Amino acid sequence: MSQAGDYAAVKKDIAALLHQPEYDDGSAGPVLVRLAWHSAGTYDAETDTGGSNGAGMRYEAEGGDPANAGLQHARVFLEPVKRAHPWITYSDLWTLAGCVAIQEMGGPEIPWAPGRTDFVDDSKLPPRGRLPDAAQGADHVRHIFYRMGFNDQEIVALSGAHNLGRCHADRSGFSGAWVQNPTRFSNTYFRLLLAVDWKHKQLPSGIRQFMYIDEDLGEELMMLPTDIALRDDAKFKVWVQRYAEDRDVFFEDFTKVFAKLMELGLKRDESGSVLNTDNVKGGYIS
Ligand code: DDH
Numbered sequence: 001m002s003q004a005g006d007y008a009a010v011k012k013d014i015a016a017l018l019h020q021p022e023y024d025d026g027s028a029g030p031v032l033v034r035l036a037w038h039s040a041g042t043y044d045a046e047t048d049t050g051g052s053n054g055a056g057m058r059y060e061a062e063g064g065d066p067a068n069a070g071l072q073h074a075r076v077f078l079e080p081v082k083r084a085h086p087w088i089t090y091s092d093l094w095t096l097a098g099c100v101a102i103q104e105m106g107g108p109e110i111p112w113a114p115g116r117t118d119f120v121d122d123s124k125l126p127p128r129g130r131l132p133d134a135a136q137g138a139d140h141v142r143h144i145f146y147r148m149g150f151n152d153q154e155i156v157a158l159s160g161a162h163n164l165g166r167c168h169a170d171r172s173g174f175s176g177a178w179v180q181n182p183t184r185f186s187n188t189y190f191r192l193l194l195a196v197d198w199k200h201k202q203l204p205s206g207i208r209q210f211m212y213i214d215e216d217l218g219e220e221l222m223m224l225p226t227d228i229a230l231r232d233d234a235k236f237k238v239w240v241q242r243y244a245e246d247r248d249v250f251f252e253d254f255t256k257v258f259a260k261l262m263e264l265g266l267k268r269d270e271s272g273s274v275l276n277t278d279n280v281k282g283g284y285i286s
Contacts, residue, residue, distance in 0.1 A: 002087075004087035013080075024166065025166070031074040032100075032101040034098075036098020039057055042126035049125070052264070052266075053124070054091060055120075056125060062125070069170075089117060113268070115272075135225055148264060155230075160190060164182055164183070187246075187251075191244045193244070198212055210222060210225070210227075
């Protein structure tokens with residue numbers, strides 16, 4: 001067991017488990033990033049509910065939300081790390097794992113700070129339906145992300161996470177990867193969004209997505225309706241173009257906005273300690 005507070009030891013163990021030859025594209029990284037995002041993306045700024053604090057996905061109310069299908073794989077990957085470092089809260093572990101995975105896959109270093117609690121405050125529990133629905137368009141995307149407190153530029157930067165991983169028919173119903181190398185963080189997603197003539201495709205299940213077949217590689221890539229909405233909305237498109245042109249600007253903006261996502265709902269004092277965890281009735285249960 002490591003010393004309480006030895007986050008470097010936790011990071012090392014997370015990095016070591018990313019290589020998973022039997023899983024997806026050989027990496028646990030993308031699904032860990034999605035776990036971090038879905039743990040935080042339930043936040044509602046107006047009512048100050050949801051967010052990563054509480055690690056609510058451990059319980060059926062949130063874990064069983066169809067939007068979270070498949071994320072049990074990510075939680076199972078992280079169990080040995082929690083066992084080796086039992087002092088870390090799940091909410092800290094899940095958010096840290098997303099940041100470590102991004103960096104290990106060639107992305108930027110995301111500033112991350114600990115202090116989340118695993119105490120579930122019933123008054124802060126998010127209802128289902130707070131995460132985005134990929135079948136919808138720009139209005140829906142704005143509605144979901146404005147609720148968390150993000151603007152158009154931040155929405156597009158965050159969406160660049162779709163450089164990573166893939167859709168699974170048995171999880172979301174959508175199918176395929178966005179880029180050819182889905183375990184390498186880059187701005188390829190934005191470049192493909194603009195460069196390629198995306199065609200409608202209806203899956204046997206009736207689900208509609210977009211596809212492109214790379215004849216040279218004989219590979220099929222995909223986009224969700226919400227991804228295409230970023231290309232087709234004039235205000236979003238400005239940022240898609242910016243990030244397609246300049247990888248460094250994308251990395252810089254992604255770093256800031258992913259760090260902001262991981263902090264939603266936390267209040268820190270000047271020294272960085274989280275104020276709204278030991279205030280909640282009952283305190284810690286980790
Ligand atoms: Fe996403 N995402 N996402 N996404 N996402 C899926 C996979 C992954 C939407 C829908 C889907 C973000 C935004 C949106 C990742 C990161 C992020 C899948 C496929 C769907 C559907 C799930 C499956 O079948 O396994 C929609 C809609 C939006 C939206 O913005 C409107 C954001 C903001 C992030 C982020 O991390 C900041 C990652 C990574 C994956 C790949 C997961 C995997 O298992 O591989």
